[in-house]
Amino acid sequence: MPSKPRVAARDWSCADCGVDTDNVDGQGRDEYYxxxxxxxxxxxxxxxxxxxxxxxxxxxxxxxxxxxxxxAPVNTNPRRASARLTSRLAHPD
Known part of the structure; x- marks a missing residue:
């Protein structure tokens, strides 16, 4: 049985500063919003x-x-959101 082709990892780097938005703090917290x-x-x-x-x-x-x-659910029920993203989602205005 042939093996499945490998799928390339997505690039989650910030277009401006280059930080990995899928792991902004090095501890698995993301800024996906x-x-x-x-x-x-x-x-x-x-x-x-x-x-x-x-x-x-x-x-x-x-x-x-x-x-x-x-x-969107990613904003209303964030699972791994960074502290920075969490604070923005909680701040009403």
Missing amino acids: MLHRDLWLEINPNDAGHLCIGCVESRLGRRLTRTDFTD
């Missing part, structure tokens, strides 16, 4: 790649708040 599409396209017009929370905020010129995020 979904922003409202209009906001995402404002800061990332090419709609390509990943950005850590710090680089999103740098591009945006302000701190993210809960209203910037969609109601």
